[in-house]
Amino acid sequence: MARILLVDDNVKIRKLMEIYLKRDAFEVLQAEDGTEALSVLKKHNINLIVADIMMPEMDGYELTEQLRDAGFTMPILMVTAKETYADKKKGFEMGADDYMTKPVDMDEMLLRIKALLRRAKISSENRLVLGGVELDYEALEIRTPKQVYLLPKKEFYLLFKLLSHPKKIFTRQELMDDIWGFDSEVDERTVDVHIKRLRDKFSDLEEFEIVTVRGLGYKAERKA
Amino acid sequence: MARILLVDDNVKIRKLMEIYLKRDAFEVLQAEDGTEALSVLKKHNINLIVADIMMPEMDGYELTEQLRDAGFTMPILMVTAKETYADKKKGFEMGADDYMTKPVDMDEMLLRIKALLRRAKISSENRLVLGGVELDYEALEIRTPKQVYLLPKKEFYLLFKLLSHPKKIFTRQELMDDIWGFDSEVDERTVDVHIKRLRDKFSDLEEFEIVTVRGLGYKAERKA
DNA sequence: GGCTATATGAACTCAGCGTGAACGAATTCA
DNA sequence: TGAATTCGTTCACGCTGAGTTCATATAGCC
Numbered sequence: 001m002a003r004i005l006l007v008d009d010n011v012k013i014r015k016l017m018e019i020y021l022k023r024d025a026f027e028v029l030q031a032e033d034g035t036e037a038l039s040v041l042k043k044h045n046i047n048l049i050v051a052d053i054m055m056p057e058m059d060g061y062e063l064t065e066q067l068r069d070a071g072f073t074m075p076i077l078m079v080t081a082k083e084t085y086a087d088k089k090k091g092f093e094m095g096a097d098d099y100m101t102k103p104v105d106m107d108e109m110l111l112r113i114k115a116l117l118r119r120a121k122i123s124s125e126n127r128l129v130l131g132g133v134e135l136d137y138e139a140l141e142i143r144t145p146k147q148v149y150l151l152p153k154k155e156f157y158l159l160f161k162l163l164s165h166p167k168k169i170f171t172r173q174e175l176m177d178d179i180w181g182f183d184s185e186v187d188e189r190t191v192d193v194h195i196k197r198l199r200d201k202f203s204d205l206e207e208f209e210i211v212t213v214r215g216l217g218y219k220a221e222r223k224a
Numbered sequence: 225m226a227r228i229l230l231v232d233d234n235v236k237i238r239k240l241m242e243i244y245l246k247r248d249a250f251e252v253l254q255a256e257d258g259t260e261a262l263s264v265l266k267k268h269n270i271n272l273i274v275a276d277i278m279m280p281e282m283d284g285y286e287l288t289e290q291l292r293d294a295g296f297t298m299p300i301l302m303v304t305a306k307e308t309y310a311d312k313k314k315g316f317e318m319g320a321d322d323y324m325t326k327p328v329d330m331d332e333m334l335l336r337i338k339a340l341l342r343r344a345k346i347s348s349e350n351r352l353v354l355g356g357v358e359l360d361y362e363a364l365e366i367r368t369p370k371q372v373y374l375l376p377k378k379e380f381y382l383l384f385k386l387l388s389h390p391k392k393i394f395t396r397q398e399l400m401d402d403i404w405g406f407d408s409e410v411d412e413r414t415v416d417v418h419i420k421r422l423r424d425k426f427s428d429l430e431e432f433e434i435v436t437v438r439g440l441g442y443k444a445e446r447k448a
Numbered sequence: 449g450g451c452t453a454t455a456t457g458a459a460c461t462c463a464g465c466g467t468g469a470a471c472g473a474a475t476t477c478a
Numbered sequence: 479t480g481a482a483t484t485c486g487t488t489c490a491c492g493c494t495g496a497g498t499t500c501a502t503a504t505a506g507c508c
Contacts, residue, residue, distance in 0.1 A: 075343065085329070085331050085332065088332055088335055089331075089335060092335040092336075092338065092339050095342075096339065097339050097343055098322065098336075098339070099335075105309070107309050107313075108309065108312060111312055111313055111316040111323075112316075112322075114316065115316050115320065115321050115322070116343075118319075119299070119321055119340075119343055119344070120343070152484080152485055152486080153485085153486095154485080154486065155485095165362070167360070167362065167363040167365070168362040168363060169362065169363060169364055186486085186487070186488090187487070187488060187489090189465085189487090189488075189489085190486075190487055190488075192465065192466070192467090193466095193467085193486085193487075193488090194486085195466095196466065196467065211374070212464095212465070212466090213364055213374070213377075214376065214377070214463095214464065214465075214494095214495075214496065215377045215463085215464070215496080216364065216377060219363060221363075376495090376496055376497080377496080377497095378496075378497065379496090410497085410498070410499090411498075411499065411500090413454085413498090413499075413500085414497075414498055414499075416454065416455070416456085417455090417456085417497085417498075417499090418497085419454095419455090420455065420456065420457095423455095436453090436454065436455090438452095438453060438454075438505090438506060438507080439452090439453070439507095449508105450507105450508095451506105451507085451508085452505105452506085452507085452508105453504105453505085453506075453507095454503105454504080454505070454506090455502100455503075455504065455505080456501100456502085456503075456504090457500105457501090457502085457503095458499105458500090458501090458502105459498105459499085459500080459501100460497105460498085460499080460500095461495105461496105461497090461498085461499100462494105462495105462496100462497095462498105463494105463495105463496095463497100464493105464494090464495095464496095465492105465493085465494080465495100466491105466492090466493080466494095467490100467491090467492090467493100468489105468490095468491095469488105469489090469490095470487105470488085470489085471486105471487090471488085471489105472485105472486090472487085472488105473484105473485080473486075473487095474483100474484080474485070474486090475482100475483080475484070475485080476481100476482080476483070476484080477480105477481080477482070477483080478479100478480090478481075478482090
């Protein structure tokens with residue numbers, strides 16, 4: 001599931017947003033200004049940012065600009081009380097993807113977040129299916145035609161990541177950044193071990209497999 | 225510049241949008257309902273669609289759904305007089321990327337269109353096609369009409385380089401500098417071997433070939 | 449024909465990967 | 479609380495195939 005960072009100096013607003021987002025099974029992280037947001041981004045792999053503009057320390061414009069300059073490409077949804085054309089223009093020009101004015105309709109925000117994630121090819125479903133393997137994010141379960149497994153966390157997130165972009169090759173580093181966190185220092189071979197354990201569970205499946213791409217990484221796909 | 229298709233049954237609104245879009249150097253095409261839009265899409269390469277929901281013949285929802293089902297991935301901005309949550313929800317669920325309610329602020333529409341195009345560009349850079357050969361560089365696969373190959377790293381990058389500038393002759397040194405690195409010390413003949421392995425995979429293709437230019441190098445092109 | 453550049457089959461090699469086992473950490477259970 | 483189980487990680491050893499080289503055949507050019 002997608003990981004969303006809320007940046008707003010108003011705790012009540014963050015709390016409200018969190019409730020709505022968690023109800024839709026998003027993972028939520030929070031920061032109260034741009035500076036704090038940047039430090040969160042260093043430690044976690046974030047899929048989308050919801051940022052207020054008016055904030056102490058570093059405002060939403062500056063945050064957006066710094067992120068884009070630093071090469072971050074995740075969608076950014078700006079939220080603010082300001083609603084003049086000039087404000088919106090500035091927000092979009094800094095690199096925001098969408099813009100909503102307060103008071104924010106939470107339901108509409110959810111729709112927009114999902115549309116952004118869909119466009120960015122980050123799955124926002126809590127159910128994934130590929131080649132006879134069904135993954136239930138809430139229960140950490142996978143269902144194959146023959147069996148239901150309750151997977152250990154690491155194995156589950158790994159499979160989930162692979163299934164979120166079928167056919168896309170993920171390097172071990174990418175997988176580790178996402179599942180272990182950017183600053184983790186686990187051995188790259190650890191990924192291999194988890195892959196093997198996943199493979200063992202699918203060994204008898206006809207339609208699904210995890211493919212090794214030598215020198216690059218792994219990918220999930222339907223068997224030929 | 226981007227080519228935008230406006231779909232709305234109201235000529236005046238289309239005209240107004242056209243003026244604003246052309247002022248920003250967009251290329252504008254028009255259709256007055258979903259059915260007409262589909263026929264325009266068959267003939268032209270469209271980068272983004274602005275669609276009204278209420279239309280005779282085929283409404284915006286249906287158009288969006290048909291487009292997504294048919295595999296079109298360009299951003300769609302929905303514009304409508306309706307503004308209930310249910311309407312927005314339906315629009316987004318059908319696969320729209322953004323949603324604005326009438327009366328539309330033309331300046332904001334431009335900002336949103338630009339943001340959508342920017343985002344679409346970021347995520348559509350994974351494919352390359354020439355003469356019936358499709359190259360997917362997320363999956364490291366090439367698809368020919370007859371088969372799909374998962375290429376080894378070096379072979380893939382080599383083909384990718386050649387296809388990035390069809391008809392351009394690349395010297396072995398150029399190819400090596402790019403794929404092996406400037407300081408590499410591999411034999412020039414190594415390139416030949418990889419070229420051969422690529423050729424083997426295309427041996428039965430009618431439209432595509434890698435041509436040797438004696439004394440210079442190789443180039444990729446459509447067969448005569 | 450003679451020279452040079454390229455094609456091609458085959459052999460080699462070593463980085464990258466699979467895998468079993470082992471051990472500590474975390475979690476569950478009694 | 480301690481015991482039992484499950485989970486996460488590391489390590490070491492062996493295998494494999496992608497990448498390279500080499501030797502020979504073939505093709506292009508004057």
